[in-house]
Amino acid sequence: MAPLSSVSHRGDWRPTASLEILERRAQLLGAVRAFFWQRGFLEVETPLLSADTIVDRHIDPLAVPIPPPSVKRSTPKAALENEAATVNHDSPAWVAGWDRDQFVRQMWLQTSPEFGMKRLLAAGASAIFQITKAFRWAERGPLHNPEFTMVEWYRVGDGLEAGMGLLAELAQVVLTTAPAEFVRYKEVFELYTGVDPLRASGSQLATVADLHGVPTPDIPYEDTDSWRELLFAELVQPHLGWQRPTIVYDFPATQGGLAKIRSDDPPVAERYELFIRGIELANGYHELSDAGELRRRFEENNRWRVRDGKLSLPQESWLAQALEEAGFPDCCGCALGFDRLVMLAVGATSIDEVIPFPFERA
Amino acid sequence: MATYNVGDLRKGLKIQIDGEPYLIVEFTFVKPGKGQALYKCKLKNLIKNTVIDRTWKTGDQVEAADVEEVEAQFLYRQGDHFVFMNTETYEQYDLTLDQVDEAWKYLKEGMICKMLLFNGAPIGVTPPYHVVLRVEYCEPAARGNTATNVTKPARVETGAELMVPAFVEINDLIKVDTRTGEYIERVKEE
Numbered sequence: 241m242a243p244l245s246s247v248s249h250r251g252d253w254r255p256t257a258s259l260e261i262l263e264r265r266a267q268l269l270g271a272v273r274a275f276f277w278q279r280g281f282l283e284v285e286t287p288l289l290s291a292d293t294i295v296d297r298h299i300d301p302l303a304v305p306i307p308p309p310s311v312k313r314s315t316p317k318a319a320l321e322n323e324a325a326t327v328n329h330d331s332p333a334w335v336a337g338w339d340r341d342q343f344v345r346q347m348w349l350q351t352s353p354e355f356g357m358k359r360l361l362a363a364g365a366s367a368i369f370q371i372t373k374a375f376r377w378a379e380r381g382p383l384h385n386p387e388f389t390m391v392e393w394y395r396v397g398d399g400l401e402a403g404m405g406l407l408a409e410l411a412q413v414v415l416t417t418a419p420a421e422f423v424r425y426k427e428v429f430e431l432y433t434g435v436d437p438l439r440a441s442g443s444q445l446a447t448v449a450d451l452h453g454v455p456t457p458d459i460p461y462e463d464t465d466s467w468r469e470l471l472f473a474e475l476v477q478p479h480l481g482w483q484r485p486t487i488v489y490d491f492p493a494t495q496g497g498l499a500k501i502r503s504d505d506p507p508v509a510e511r512y513e514l515f516i517r518g519i520e521l522a523n524g525y526h527e528l529s530d531a532g533e534l535r536r537r538f539e540e541n542n543r544w545r546v547r548d549g550k551l552s553l554p555q556e557s558w559l560a561q562a563l564e565e566a567g568f569p570d571c572c573g574c575a576l577g578f579d580r581l582v583m584l585a586v587g588a589t590s591i592d593e594v595i596p597f598p599f600e601r602a
Numbered sequence: 603m604a605t606y607n608v609g610d611l612r613k614g615l616k617i618q619i620d621g622e623p624y625l626i627v628e629f630t631f632v633k634p635g636k637g638q639a640l641y642k643c644k645l646k647n648l649i650k651n652t653v654i655d656r657t658w659k660t661g662d663q664v665e666a667a668d669v670e671e672v673e674a675q676f677l678y679r680q681g682d683h684f685v686f687m688n689t690e691t692y693e694q695y696d697l698t699l700d701q702v703d704e705a706w707k708y709l710k711e712g713m714i715c716k717m718l719l720f721n722g723a724p725i726g727v728t729p730p731y732h733v734v735l736r737v738e739y740c741e742p743a744a745r746g747n748t749a750t751n752v753t754k755p756a757r758v759e760t761g762a763e764l765m766v767p768a769f770v771e772i773n774d775l776i777k778v779d780t781r782t783g784e785y786i787e788r789v790k791e792e
Contacts, residue, residue: 298636298660310723368733378609378639383633386631454657455642456657458659466638469637472637473634477634548661
């Protein structure tokens with residue numbers, strides 16, 4: 241039976257990571273697990289394959305078509321005979337042996353375990369962590385593989401300070417670094433670019449990019465966030481986390497993800513990110529708990545997605561229902577890219593050095 | 603016009619910007635924070651040989667460049683013009699000194715070179731990595747000096763001046779690396 245696409249098995253079958261590094265990776269998995277167990281966190285597992293998906297402007301989930309249980313899979317022989325009629329290589333919904341009309345619905349591979357874990361919190365869990373696979377389509381580079389390993393944790397009762405404190409402690413214990421430093425997004429942005437990121441317009445930020453010789457893609461001026469992100473990535477991030485881990489906090493309200501917004505002037509999102517040696521390692525929120533606000537942000541993200549030429553994603557979710565019916569406790573949550581943590585621990589320059597079979601060999 | 607989605611770009615592809623062909627010499631995917639994916643490239647202009655940085659974002663389209671490399675034989679030089687012939691199609695190409703660039707130093711009649719075509723028109727020529735040239739003039743050899751680190755200028759049959767070891771004499775045949783312009787060794791025949 242023909243495979244869905246022309247994935248060939250003629251490449252190199254061997255792992256890209258050495259066994260020495262894989263052994264170090266296993267030790268680090270153990271260290272992360274021990275860190276959370278020692279602090280009373282419950283280790284949980286939530287579905288990788290879910291009806292819900294996070295609606296983010298820049299994260300693309302992988303869809304999985306689900307056939308109904310009653311339909312019989314065609315035999316390989318029948319499938320071969322029908323191949324010309326049933327195989328549509330342009331259709332992402334095609335799966336070997338299934339007629340695409342038979343699919344009843346679509347599910348998603350998780351881009352993070354956020355929704356499942358938050359439903360556990362809505363149901364009364366107080367401190368939980370998970371080490372799991374997450375999938376983000378079309379992300380491939382020295383720091384990215386479409387399938388990667390994420391450590392995610394939540395602790396009820398933590399405000400921004402406690403949430404950041406726990407992340408700093410994790411970095412210090414697992415990577416044996418110096419204690420972390422904490423800097424506000426606005427301050428560190430101003431330090432390296434000379435412009436206030438919370439008040440500057442898109443065109444002002446574009447001028448700063450020009451002044452610093454940053455090659456810029458074609459971004460409209462009204463898309464202020466993309467300009468901010470570009471300048472942060474090009475001019476700020478490379479300086480962060482060299483002497484000690486750097487935790488940046490109080491992000492622009494429009495880059496809040498699912499963080500609470502604090503009504504400073506201008507308002508900021510209670511979001512924090514950990515950087516070590518210029519690499520972004522973890523992202524955390526003082527979590528948004530309002531179902532209406534969650535919906536509003538998903539709608540906003542979907543508007544951007546459509547504008548960017550992407551598919552809009554379903555806005556209804558089990559999570560929204562949980563938030564409406566049970567409410568949500570005040571807590572902080574954080575996700576850490578485990579592969580990058582291993583990279584930093586062994587001094588790797590590519591994610592391929594720390595995972596055995598990256599996408600092209602998967 | 604053929605285009606690439608930026609997600610399909612990779613090192614070694616040839617693309618077109620503002621009507622000029624570029625080779626992608628470096629390609630990096632970056633995705634900052636919760637932000638937009640960026641595709642950062644270093645591009646070599648195949649006509650001017652300059653290198654520029656370009657960054658694209660997800661969803662951008664980039665024009666493919668119709669660039670191909672063919673085998674061409676150097677026929678003759680006439681003033682500042684160099685005439686080549688495609689060894690397969692027999693099509694003739696007339697290149698200026700500017701287009702030939704440093705390669706003029708090594709071009710001997712009948713030599714098979716690599717010719718880069720953009721939209722079917724020649725934009726550059728690469729001679730073989732090693733060529734043998736006859737020395738037309740140099741200062742007399744310093745007697746007994748066989749060291750290769752003492753050099754002197756020598757004019758070769760193409761009219762170019764190259765640096766050679768002190769022991770090289772007029773009418774010697776020397777092998778030269780065309781990528782660096784450096785003398786390699788003396789040879790008995792071409």
